[in-house]
Amino acid sequence: MSSTYRGPSRGMSLSRAATLVVCAAFGIGLATAQPASANSKYAAIVYDVNAGKTLFSRHADARRFPASLTKMMTLYVLFEEIEAGRYNLHSRLKVSKTAASRPPSKLGLRPGSTITVKSAILALVTKSANDVAAVVAENISGSEANFGVKMTRTARRIGMKSTTFRNASGLPNSRQHTTARDMVKLGLALQQRFPAYYRYFNTTSFKYAGRAYRNHNRLLRRVKGVDGIKTGYTRASGFNLVSNVRTGNRHIIAVVMGGRTGKSRDAHMRQLIARHLPKAKRVRGGSVIASAGGFVGPAPRPPVKPVLASVQVAMSTHNPPKSTPAAAPATAYVAEKPEPKTVSPAPPAPLPQGDASVALPDGWLIQIGAVPSRSAAIDLLATAQTKASKTLRHTKSYTEPVEKGGTTLHRARFAGFDNKASARRACRILKKKKFACLALPPQ
Secondary structure: OOOOOOOOOOOOOHHHHHHHHHHHHHOOOOOOOOOOOOOOOOEEEEEEOOOOEEEEEEOOOOOEOOHHHHHHHHHHHHHHHHHOOOOOOOOEEEOOHHHHOOOOOOOOOOOOOEEEHHHHHHHHHOOOOHHHHHHHHHHHHOOHHHHHHHHHHHHHHOOOOOOEOOOOOOOOOOOOEEOHHHHHHHHHHHHHHOHHHHHHHHOOEEEEOOEEEEOOOOOOOOOOOEEEEEEEEEOOOEEEEEEEEEEOOEEEEEEEEEEOOHHHHHHHHHHHHHHHHHHOOOOOOOOOOOOOOOOOOOOOOOOOOOOOOEOHHHHHOOOOOOOOOOOOOOOOEEOOOOOOOOOOOOOOOOOOOOOOOOOOOOOEEEEEEEEOOHHHHHHHHHHHHHHOHHHHOOOEEEEEEEEEOOEEEEEEEEEEEOOHHHHHHHHHHHHHOOOOOEEEOOO
């Protein structure tokens, strides 16, 4: 098919004509096979979160340059630092001469100045500021190169097997690469691990130092159900976009990489959402992030027998960070005024591994996640225990591995509910606290 569009032929539907425009812009064919002139940067995937399966895939495992999608991982690492108590939203980050010299997009920070963690988060989400990304990296790891190592290790821990990071911004680096599938994993991990902080990705505008910055994501508030998450562009990557969509009790994450223009990328994303969202699994009561299957598909039946320890004792003595995630409304933000430098509290002690011989109580269960690592599952359980201690005080928490398609996920569960009603009641309370939750019968 020629990449030049000449308008719809007689009798051609407008919807098909629009599809042809999008495909022409991306250099892709309507069939699986692609012409010789196909866009070599293109990759896309649509993932059904509730069903745990892929609805659409083109070159989803091919290496691509992430560009500013990189900042999703920069924020993931920053959220971990906040959760560990080493920073809070009011902590001030120092700006070095190196960070201030990063090329646009940027806030124009001055060497020797500071920026609060909250403002840094908002600047990364909306303006996609490269100077701010470098500031975050240097304050956490001492240098951007060291931070890249930390990012890559974090990527492996959450199941991103084909991603390597060298910097915090996504500025051109031939050794920094990812895949569309790995970006789905990162987008989902952000929601599972940090449900309150994730809502910052829905910010439409941000004010800092007297200037207003609009979010580069033009699908926010324009496509029903889209609540984030990130755009990206370099000459080598093309125009990238990760979108999270929740509507009608359906939940998908879609990735488009390699668009030739921002407009064609957005149009293709709209097309993918319109075509595949109606096919996604509807879950009663709303989207359940990490229902039984997590990233790779529904859990096998019968369920895998629990082989890991209850961590109830560990969580009863766990001290949460002094700063708790702030609910971030999906509106414009005004950066806070400078405050005195905050002394970061010491990080909490690590959770013990537990005793695999601990017996689980009978009764109904609830599941609040299925994540790529056991440590992430334990962290999720600890956070839930802290925020809903009264609801969960008579239960035992445990992790349970499940394998599907060669990938191991770790379910985060609480056992010991007397009946179906009490399990569902607990889920209602946890959902109000921004946790995913699924009530399960005795197994």
